[in-house]
Amino acid sequence: MNSVKFLNKWANAHTYFPVDLVRMALGVFLFSKGVTFITNLQYLADLLSPIDKFGGGMILLHYVASAHILGGILIFFGLLTRWAIIAQLPILIGAIVINFMGEMHSQNLFLSLVTLGICIIFLIYGSGKHSADYYFKMQE
Structure with a gap:
């Protein structure tokens, strides 16, 4: 618990708006991928084949x-943010593994690796100063 508090204090002291924009872009990307998967279940089924x-x-x-x-x-x-990213990690690791088990799609592999890297960064960094977590923490 102390390490999470330490990481939050460090992240809040070193928060920059572009980092928050990257977090928001990651959220939009994951949301759009989820919508793509729902609207085209056959595409997801083919990926998971x-x-x-x-x-x-x-x-x-x-x-x-x-x-x-x-x-x-x-x-x-x-x-x-950290809990949401923990839920994404098995999916992203599975996306990387699937590329090596089935037909190799270099674009999907690259996208999965970049997304996994950004998720690991935000798993360590947290949600930052411009977030709902920070807002609710300041309301206490």
Whole structure:
């Protein structure tokens, strides 16, 4: 718990508006990916086809889409950012693994790696000073 408080204090002391814009862009990107997956379930099913033989395909389809939509909204507003990113990590790691198990899509691999990197940065950094978390903390 002390390490989270330390990270929050450090992040709030070193918050810059462009970093918050990157967090908001990540939220919009994840939300739009979730909407894309919901509107085109066949595309998501095709992406997940290399691991379809392991079972739980329909549960996985619904987890990916809902986690991206809800996580994108939370990350955009900076509310429970670390928890939302923790929910995204298995999806992003799975996206990277799927590229090596099935047909290699270099664009999807690059996009997954960049998104995973940004998520890890915000997992450490937190939501920053221009966020709902910071606003609610200041209201106490």
